[in-house]
Amino acid sequence: MEIITVKDREFTPFIREQEILRQVSRVAGEINRDFEGKDPLFLCILNGSFMFAADLLRNITIPCNVSFVKLASYEGTDTTGRVKEVMGLNESIEGRHVIIVEDIVDTGFTMRDILESLSSKGAASVSVCAMLCKPDKLQVDINLKYLAMNIPNGFIVGYGLDYDGYGRNLRDIYRIVK
Numbered sequence: 001m002e003i004i005t006v007k008d009r010e011f012t013p014f015i016r017e018q019e020i021l022r023q024v025s026r027v028a029g030e031i032n033r034d035f036e037g038k039d040p041l042f043l044c045i046l047n048g049s050f051m052f053a054a055d056l057l058r059n060i061t062i063p064c065n066v067s068f069v070k071l072a073s074y075e076g077t078d079t080t081g082r083v084k085e086v087m088g089l090n091e092s093i094e095g096r097h098v099i100i101v102e103d104i105v106d107t108g109f110t111m112r113d114i115l116e117s118l119s120s121k122g123a124a125s126v127s128v129c130a131m132l133c134k135p136d137k138l139q140v141d142i143n144l145k146y147l148a149m150n151i152p153n154g155f156i157v158g159y160g161l162d163y164d165g166y167g168r169n170l171r172d173i174y175r176i177v178k
Helices: 017-034 050-058 109-119
Strands: 004-006 009-015 041-046 065-075 078-087 097-105 125-133 146-150 173-176
Touching: 017 050, 017 125, 017 146, 041 050, 041 109, 050 097, 065 109, 097 109, 109 125
Parallel strands: 041 065, 041 097, 097 125, 125 146
Antiparallel strands: 004 009, 009 173, 065 078
């Protein structure tokens, strides 16, 4: 079994790049179909979604705009339960179809806060597109219309996901060794 070290923790392979890209392509196809003629705005949540967003958008064939917002809610391997907006949305979303692009939804608190914020800004619609979801950890009811994969609880790293800022560059997703 392949084991890698990220910072001071060991990780084993969990989801290989080929499967990730297959699921990203599937999700992009669903979005292309559902948003044909709607000119959506993709709102990508940094830092974690950057790889997912890049691969997703390479598969989007409809006219669209892309913007970024930076939020933080993790320290080390644990969620803080508090969302801190670091860099906000700079353009109007009034009357726009917004697709939030997120790396992972676990408790749902971050996504709930984003959805509440966007609903007050007059978007025509807001959809969530997440690479990963931990359904057993969800504490908030979130409609994940576009989801690449459900995964079990456990800390993961790679493909944009980090451990204290390390491991985002890994092509595969790795699970922590207990």
